[in-house]
Amino acid sequence: MSGDLKSEIAPPPLLETRNLTRILPAVVPVTLVEDISMSVGAAEFVAITGPSGSGKSSLLYLLGLLDRPTSGEVLIGGRKTHDLSKSDHAQLRLEKIGFVFQFHFLLPEFTALENVMIPMQKLGALSASNQKDRAAGLLEALGLADFLHRRPAQLSGGQRQRVAVARALANAPDLILADEPTGSLDSAATEQVFASLQTIVEEQQTTVVAVTHDMDIAGRMQRRIHLVDGKIDYDRDQ
Template sequence: MTVLIEAQDLTRVLPGEPPVTLVRDVSLEVEKGSFTAIVGPSGCGKSSLLYLLGLIDRPTEGKLLIADQDMTPLDGDERAKVRLERIGFVFQFHFLLPEFTALQNVLLPMRKLGRLERSAAEERALQLLDGVGLKDKAAKTPDRMSGGERQRVAIARALANDPAIILGDEPTGNLDSQNSERVVQIFRMLAKEQERAVLCVTHDMDVAAAADVRINMLDGRIVGVERQR
């Protein structure tokens, strides 16, 4: 299998008296076409690790490779470009712009990247909304959609620039069981049918059970890795 994310001895320490270690000596690989869940108690470093893997934060020590490219020497602008082109994020809160329609929200990353002409971008945005079952909601603003629909729009937005990697931070945390299951089905489809690497931090054991790989964290470290499929 092709490894899209490789972490080598990642450590993140917040300076202070005393310093606080968020992530300690974490090494892992995330493969193309896999759905991986990171689980563990609150405060164990799950989200901190996700932000390191997603280039939102920088490690104090260690190395991170995305598609075999070392991210360590990249400056802020270069890291932002990698995020925009290669990584899609889905958070617990959808972070849709309330004044924009679903279509306009999905278009935002494409407009920022500037790779597609307007008509092609709009066509792609509609296809992405259709892929999550929301083409008929394209003209609606977030306040006219349910929580599950808003989260599916957020997933469509994460896919806007066709990233190889999808990272989720408690993406079902605010959803009921039915909508959570729908999000999980979408994540599995993105991994299995579209061969993306999907990595999700979650407290939801149903989400973790649906993953191919479950990574267990405690006190900033990986304490176990289970291949479930």
């Protein structure tokens, strides 16, 4: 009986917050995020939307362990993170989370291939040859097979952002967090990057949580969490 019950226990959510609050200390404290409780499972494609100043990016930074909450907590795969050290946070990010930002932040002196290899080099789980093979495979899957050895300045905006997506996938994370990943792109490049993220969810079963102002993009994602004044206004499937 105990074995049967154990097998029926659902795994913890991939990502969970409990009463998450972030307040900037000041003469007049500023509340960025207030009392947010939510969970995100495997292979979800989630948009975080809301007006400017509603706390979207602040929430994403808390989810990605790039900032610490004033109160409440973030759990990754059921693991509490609030009391972890900076080095443990960094290791957890390296193993479990990939990031894509509005601006690609590729290192200009390195090729696309070398940029994608950087997270793998930091983690150190693969040999140099396997790192190179994986980086090339990720870039090829994103339509960049002919651009492996080009530096960022030799790529278009959409191509640079797809390199950033490949870099986010380097260590096979369970979760990709994207902050306005199409915000600086034209419509054609936006479609390319959106299609890349959608493919990641559908084919690799990787969860993507993306902050976006683009309501067309948000409307095509599976779920929307809408913030107003740092609080969840609604959270619904689409």
